[in-house]
Amino acid sequence: MKTRREFLKDTCTTCLGTVALGFTFSQLSSCSSLPVFKANLEQKTVTVPLTSFAESNLVIVRDMQVQFDILLVKKSAEEYNALHMKCSHRDNPVSATKSGLYCPEHGSTFDLDGNVTKEPAPLPLKKFKTTLSDQNITIDLNS
Template sequence: MKRRDFLLDACIACTAGLAGLMTACTSYHYVTAKMVTDGLLIPIDLLKPAKEQRNFFIVRHEQLRFPVAVFRLDEATYTALWMQCAHQGAELQVAGNQLVCPAHGSEYDRNGKVTQGPAVRDLRKFPVSITGSDLFIDLRKARS
């Protein structure tokens, strides 16, 4: 193979790989919640795009140090996880049905259970309920 052909093939392969990576990076659905006395309130209408495309969304609020990942387990059941690694406190990333720590590689399932170390503690998990037309994440009742 000539050098020119090799470089052309390599550039095409890299371009295809970058296109896939860019699509993956933009596939998160972020929701800004309203902070109420006991937790976070999210209008169900904001979740419709997430329901149609994926089984999770990420909740942010300016008063929270870390975001909260909310996984939809079925049509009316959700689990909310604090996106801070239990190992050394790095912010986690969603990868499919799990959360991954970019710092040291710890992995957690969508229920917050450690599936790969070095972390040994599960993630903080918050109760989620649906009240009327809102999804409520109760920040008072965190559990590991």
């Protein structure tokens, strides 16, 4: 199991390596452009304020206690997807873009619902249950 530091180092190295290989800017645009919400995990739930969506319909949710980030996708004012950013092929971290998710390790891609759009990933990304209340979205990491 990788430490958070190793995960972040690998992710940055992968982004830089991908640029060096000549991938288009659109594939990498979210490596640094999506907003990140630094969460506080409490009893296996994370609460994200709706104001986190001021810049984008996508927010990366990051907590130091959780190995992989979560991509929170605003599908409508009432519907949100919370996707575990862990590839189903070999448990590598995936990168999020405005159009989907990409595993730089073996090239799997996923849509914003977590469905596989390009293999070798055999399964969709894991989804967590979300609940909308007041001005917050709660992500249940037990689901």
